[in-house]
Amino acid sequence: MAIYINASSMVSAQETLGTEKWPVNTVSSENSGLKVIDPVYKEYIPPAMLRRMSRLVKFSLVSAFDCLHQVEPNSIDAIITTTGLGCIDDTGVFLKQMHENGETLMNPTAFIRSTHNAVGGQIALIKGLRVPNYTYSQKETSFETGLIDAIMMIEEGEAKTILLGGFDELTPLSLNLWKQMGCLAEKELDKNGLKKASNSGVILGEGAGFFVLSTKERSSKSSKLVDIEIHRESTCDCNCLVQKFLDKHNLHSSDINLLLLGLDGTPNTKNLTTLLNSDFEKSLIAGFKHCSGSFDTDTSFALWMAHTAIQNGCIGEATYLQGDKDQEIERVLIVNSSRNNSYSFILLTRCQSSQ
Amino acid sequence: MSRKVVVTGLGIVSALGLGVEQNIHALQNGQTGIAPIKYLQTRLRDQFVLGEVKYSNTELKSNIGIGEDELISRTSLLGILAVQEATNMADLTVDELKTCALVSGTTVGGMDLTEQIADFESEENLHEILNLHPCGDSTEKIASYLGVEGFVTTYSTACSSAANAIMMGARLIKSGRADRVIAGGTDALACFTLNGFNSLLILDSEYCRPFDRSRAGLNLGEGAGFIVLEAEDIAKPNKALAVLSGYANANDAHHQTASSPEGIGASLSMQKAMEVAGLKCADISYINAHGTGTPNNDSSEAKAIRNLFGENHPAFSSTKAFTGHTLGACGGIESVFSIMAIQNQELYAGLNFSEADEDSNIVPIDQYAKSEIKHVLSNSFGFGGNNSSLIFSKI
Numbered sequence A: 001m002a003i004y005i006n007a008s009s010m011v012s013a014q015e016t017l018g019t020e021k022w023p024v025n026t027v028s029s030e031n032s033g034l035k036v037i038d039p040v041y042k043e044y045i046p047p048a049m050l051r052r053m054s055r056l057v058k059f060s061l062v063s064a065f066d067c068l069h070q071v072e073p074n075s076i077d078a079i080i081t082t083t084g085l086g087c088i089d090d091t092g093v094f095l096k097q098m099h100e101n102g103e104t105l106m107n108p109t110a111f112i113r114s115t116h117n118a119v120g121g122q123i124a125l126i127k128g129l130r131v132p133n134y135t136y137s138q139k140e141t142s143f144e145t146g147l148i149d150a151i152m153m154i155e156e157g158e159a160k161t162i163l164l165g166g167f168d169e170l171t172p173l174s175l176n177l178w179k180q181m182g183c184l185a186e187k188e189l190d191k192n193g194l195k196k197a198s199n200s201g202v203i204l205g206e207g208a209g210f211f212v213l214s215t216k217e218r219s220s221k222s223s224k225l226v227d228i229e230i231h232r233e234s235t236c237d238c239n240c241l242v243q244k245f246l247d248k249h250n251l252h253s254s255d256i257n258l259l260l261l262g263l264d265g266t267p268n269t270k271n272l273t274t275l276l277n278s279d280f281e282k283s284l285i286a287g288f289k290h291c292s293g294s295f296d297t298d299t300s301f302a303l304w305m306a307h308t309a310i311q312n313g314c315i316g317e318a319t320y321l322q323g324d325k326d327q328e329i330e331r332v333l334i335v336n337s338s339r340n341n342s343y344s345f346i347l348l349t350r351c352q353s354s355q
Numbered sequence B: 001m002s003r004k005v006v007v008t009g010l011g012i013v014s015a016l017g018l019g020v021e022q023n024i025h026a027l028q029n030g031q032t033g034i035a036p037i038k039y040l041q042t043r044l045r046d047q048f049v050l051g052e053v054k055y056s057n058t059e060l061k062s063n064i065g066i067g068e069d070e071l072i073s074r075t076s077l078l079g080i081l082a083v084q085e086a087t088n089m090a091d092l093t094v095d096e097l098k099t100c101a102l103v104s105g106t107t108v109g110g111m112d113l114t115e116q117i118a119d120f121e122s123e124e125n126l127h128e129i130l131n132l133h134p135c136g137d138s139t140e141k142i143a144s145y146l147g148v149e150g151f152v153t154t155y156s157t158a159c160s161s162a163a164n165a166i167m168m169g170a171r172l173i174k175s176g177r178a179d180r181v182i183a184g185g186t187d188a189l190a191c192f193t194l195n196g197f198n199s200l201l202i203l204d205s206e207y208c209r210p211f212d213r214s215r216a217g218l219n220l221g222e223g224a225g226f227i228v229l230e231a232e233d234i235a236k237p238n239k240a241l242a243v244l245s246g247y248a249n250a251n252d253a254h255h256q257t258a259s260s261p262e263g264i265g266a267s268l269s270m271q272k273a274m275e276v277a278g279l280k281c282a283d284i285s286y287i288n289a290h291g292t293g294t295p296n297n298d299s300s301e302a303k304a305i306r307n308l309f310g311e312n313h314p315a316f317s318s319t320k321a322f323t324g325h326t327l328g329a330c331g332g333i334e335s336v337f338s339i340m341a342i343q344n345q346e347l348y349a350g351l352n353f354s355e356a357d358e359d360s361n362i363v364p365i366d367q368y369a370k371s372e373i374k375h376v377l378s379n380s381f382g383f384g385g386n387n388s389s390l391i392f393s394k395i
Helices: A055-069 A088-100 A109-113 A118-127 A139-155 A172-180 A191-196 A238-248 A267-277 A299-312 B020-028 B057-064 B074-089 B094-099 B126-130 B135-146 B158-174 B191-199 B264-277 B295-309 B327-344
Strands: A003-011 A078-082 A133-136 A161-168 A207-214 A223-231 A258-261 A284-287 A320-322 A331-338 A342-350 B005-014 B101-105 B152-155 B180-187 B223-231 B242-251 B286-288 B315-317 B375-382 B386-393
Touching: A003 A055, A003 A139, A003 A299, A055 A118, A055 A161, A055 A207, A078 A118, A078 A139, A088 A109, A088 A172, A088 B191, A109 B191, A118 A133, A118 A161, A133 A139, A133 B242, A139 A161, A139 A207, A139 A223, A139 A299, A139 A331, A139 A342, A139 B135, A139 B152, A139 B158, A161 A299, A172 B126, A191 A284, A191 A320, A207 A299, A223 A238, A223 A299, A238 A267, A238 A331, A238 A342, A258 A267, A258 A299, A267 A331, A299 A331, A299 A342, B005 B020, B005 B074, B005 B158, B005 B327, B020 B327, B057 B074, B074 B135, B074 B180, B074 B223, B101 B135, B101 B158, B101 B327, B135 B152, B152 B158, B158 B180, B158 B223, B158 B242, B158 B327, B158 B375, B158 B386, B180 B327, B223 B327, B242 B264, B242 B327, B264 B295, B264 B375, B264 B386, B286 B327, B295 B375, B327 B375, B327 B386
Parallel strands: A078 A133, A078 A161, A258 A284, A258 A331, B101 B152, B101 B180, B286 B315, B286 B375
Antiparallel strands: A003 A207, A003 A223, A133 B152, A161 A207, A223 A342, A284 A320, A331 A342, B005 B223, B005 B242, B180 B223, B242 B386, B375 B386
């Protein structure tokens, strides 16, 4: 069954909100992390509610609502949210209060806000959507496992139009944690650094990306979601897995016009660099983690890039790594990676009607 | 439904004991597992009773065969024990386990360890503990301990997490992405949740009284409940214990933490689950209610049952007066109870009930009894208005 991406929205460190094009100016990454550009929240969320929301919930809701505005909101018959760490900032606030107050006089606000399904619940509440509402939290593959469930729900006829989102926030604690592990980049990361894979640490990031998946294509702006695969702690070579994935769809590397690689500049994603020198010599190849920063659900950023690249027929110069820029972008392959040799592949194509 | 999904294994750890046998024995004999606090290191020790699993982490580790010094969350330990029992009961071979998918629900993940860190800003080597914090990590630990190499994911939708995990398990099988799925949930008690629920003023300092007019809140519990789901076409002969015949999730869209007074989401999820199963109200033999014992949940759920099923509603009860509210695990634990009710053709009574609410005026069963059980409906409702219903049917 064909599944289409009919709408997308991305709140990130770049000016990605409210546009279907790669922004003109690109913010370069700093080792203190890439934080999202705060949207004008009151344009999306009732001001009275804003005060009670954490930053993560706010910027995630903006992305969700911006995405819903592009379609008929009542057509949504399932909501899937995904997050690696959930509302980790509020979790920290409640824990701190617990230690400081000695488990007395506890204010429930941070506890209520700490649940992983806070964003999914708020979308339902504010938009009055009484539809199935699921939240996945599987570290670096949270977004991917939610995407697989969305496909299954559509295939099984449990839903026709699904709002799917991925989000995570950057907090002082996460910065401190990665620093302690020696996994934080010591200097700025540019796109050349991605290829070298010699940095000792990553640039952390945050963001919220939402998509509307449907059985029907909405317009020429839709793209087609062909397949997704997750390989957990694989013992196989990444290139070999990619070739098998393409074989499954009777495709060859040269059929892929745009290859989006989740290189993070460290040896953790070194396995992906083999794709730069392999059969993808004809493909346009781009990176994204120097623009989005690394976060558990950063595949949502890659999917936004892939979808908009198909719409525009081009990518942002800031993300360009190598290959022929003049080709038509018909098929996009996202290859993301995390630690422990885990990979995810997403294949997206242009819709027939938009050709 | 494209492929029929059957249940071939059950595993459970709760305040009632380790394993199906101990748990069912306690249910049959009306013995609660809720007791004064013994294991959780909390300053609220003298204020509340809890459904604690009656083993220390050291005892749990030794039971599993994990070294005492290994850093692993209680959530993972409880999960490993329950999954081990479930996969043994299903007679899964090492190779079958390898290709199994594992879908778990949890709300706290490694919180029992995280909350021991007194100061996040100054302490060193935080990462050793905090790497175990994510919900998804507890699931990965269970998978790696048991040699599960297939698809792994984690639900975190508050108190309906495990029920939702079981639904996803069914989809993985129906879509052909997996032949066998271990699904359920695990949650360890933590000061974080005890203080959270206490700050919301929904804990009863006495033993909880689900559906009773005098009820004043819930008792928290901990545990893990997992079931092995298999496609009927590949399941070994005579191994099926029950059929997962229906399931649904609906959102109340009423309030972040409270249920709508008329139980809109609860009615929707029960109704849709029956539609999926192709069943009428009269077909349901027993409802294992969410029944936490809070004034709000039980009133809303009772009204939903009353509105949907009418005066001749099926027998229903909440087993949370036995186990406490095990949050992310309760959908798994109560699925095990629901399937055992079918297996043994028996009804498990609630506890501590004496008088029904005036407006709904429906009375849960208060005596254990043998009974003809064909279809059991199990409810799990969570924060964020997240309502889930599962239906298990006799083979």
